[in-house]
Amino acid sequence: MSTLGDSTRCVHAGVPALSPGDPLQPGPVFAAPYALPPDGYEPGVDGYGRGDNPTRRVLEAAIADLEGGDTLAFPSGQAAVSAVLMTVLRPGDTVMLPADGYYNVRTFASSFLTSSGISVVEAPTAGPYPSFDGVRLVLLESPANPSLDVVDIAEVSAAAHAAGTLVAVDNTAATPLGQRPLDLGADISVASGTKALSGHSDLLLGYVSTRSAALYEAMASWRTLGGAIPSPFDAWLARRSLSTLDLRLRQQTANARALATFLREHPAVTGVRWPGLPTDPSYAVATRQMRRIPGIIGFTLPSAAAVADFLRASTLVTAATSFGGLHTTADRREQWGDRTAPGFVRLSCGIEDTDDLLADFTSALSA
Template sequence: MPLGDGTRAVHAGLPAPVPGRPFLPGPVPAAPYHLDPVAGPQPGVDGYGRTDNSTYRALETAIGQLEGGECVVFASGMAAVTAVLLTTLRSGDTVVLPSDGYYLTRVFAAEHLPERGVTVLTAPTSGPYPAFDDVRLLLLETPSNPGLDVCDLAGLAAAVHARGGLVAVDNTTPTPLGQRPLDHGADVSVASGTKALTGHSDLLLGYVCTRDPQLAATIRTWRARTGAVPGPFEAWLAHRSLGTLDLRLSRQSANASAVSDVLAGHPAVRSVRWPGRPEDPAYGLARRQMRRVPGVVTFTLADKAAVDRFLDASELVFAATSFGGLHTSADRRAQWGDNAPEGLVRFSCGIEDTADLVADLRRALDAARA
């Protein structure tokens, strides 16, 4: 029978019940394993930790069930996205990246792809897009980070596929419970698991999911040869955290809804974006395409000084550059060279009581205005 998100998250990747064994075995921190002294390495039997580990195979099974594809886990989100770029692109190819997406992806592409003969183009998430005639790979990020624009995944995937290209989607912000890119025609879903997927701000992780067995094998080989494997303990922590994903996202999204309403009505705020608000320009597309809107809200105050006053006055909001965790955090994006306005804040709602978070937000915004 079809299962709900909460049930799937709790049971994803768990082994069959065995009396006397834990629900989630592991972690298995071994690097080398015993080999058959005569036959040598055997298929399906762990041989060396850089290519085989039962702990991260269990995590791959779990994430693959949630994304709807074969999963390859990586040591970080950047390791995952660079693996996609460097395994799919060759000299003479063209890649299109989001001009308003995660800026380090653009930095990596600009610094390392042209010297490999790859043409790098950018386009805003909401468009317009260049012609896809010579595009080998279109990398999307929807909602974009930090602007929270949304694009039509199915329409763009159809246009790129008609010209023989591939589509990859950075699914970090929504997670697979908020959006399943492979269901909308994408060839690859890539994400940082450091953020909302695991949600406890205690590990680094990335992953790539695809329904193309050959592409999955290529990505897996790349990981083994470059050594970008996650640690077994991090993989175990991530798998443990998946069980509460549905619960965490539900509270974060509810908090984001309340927070966005407060922000939209406060005189200190110059702009606010959250695709879950009916007034947001991305609302209609997000409602059709996304299974739920994540708990990240972006807003703009007057300048850096206003953001400083806001953070100093808040009792519940931590200054931190990651997002998707249990604790509400805020990040002034311009401090990272993100080509953002000085007063732009990416606000990641945690799982605090909504009333407490709203009250704290109002006090901090009043201080920012003063």
């Protein structure tokens, strides 16, 4: 891992050497077919945009530097997860999924994997885990969305590998500045770049990183033949936004620390979850494993109506079903089918001033 600081790496990762007159942020290159040499296609020379694109390569090189593995970009996080599942698994295989993770992964599995003869088992992020014997792939999500439980990636990876099981980790919430799953023993790190990685709520993106040449080639072939590619403009937007990732995460984490402490003491709030709180069940493993805790909090109000009242009374919190952006947002997860209480809220802390958020929460919860 580079000895440079996080902000320095975020600014410079993947950016090619510049000549006088070049823009500091190159691209985007919108071409789909490219001009070919007169004698025909040459490997390594851009020929058709579905297979390769200069702007996409810059983004992939940047994420590869941060994650520590060869990287492929996809048009959404769900497309990236699907590429992992569909290239690794075959009929007769078994996959283990997080019972408390992103619900659409379980929906994809029940809708498409099971009908293809793939067995699906679930395990809670915090464990206990059943035997990995006979399991082809275990997908972890840490911190899990929306439960915010954390798993010891190194411990589970070692146990899974001993049984011949591959390990993939959804790194969306943590981001590669929070943890590097490949360093902890995982075979694949997969994430939605829609969330904190790009952080401006203006694009859809996903990516997969791995140090296995075989896995990389399989997923690259799947992407090219299946056509699951991000647009050059989205790739350019993501690389541009990546430069401020460290700055954004610092403020989001600071806001989460202050709000989690405040919410834990508020009489209207129960069940506060933030792995950075010493009282949180995941605190020990999170602080040992992660370089920083993300700006996502879970808390519960008495009912769905109470959540709606809180959102109406707040002037700074917006109802939205994504997280990791500049604006503080809240989402009542039960409405989407998550296994949560009706009043459970996933709060995504933005980059507003901490004192302003505390004042807004005090007023809105009183209302």
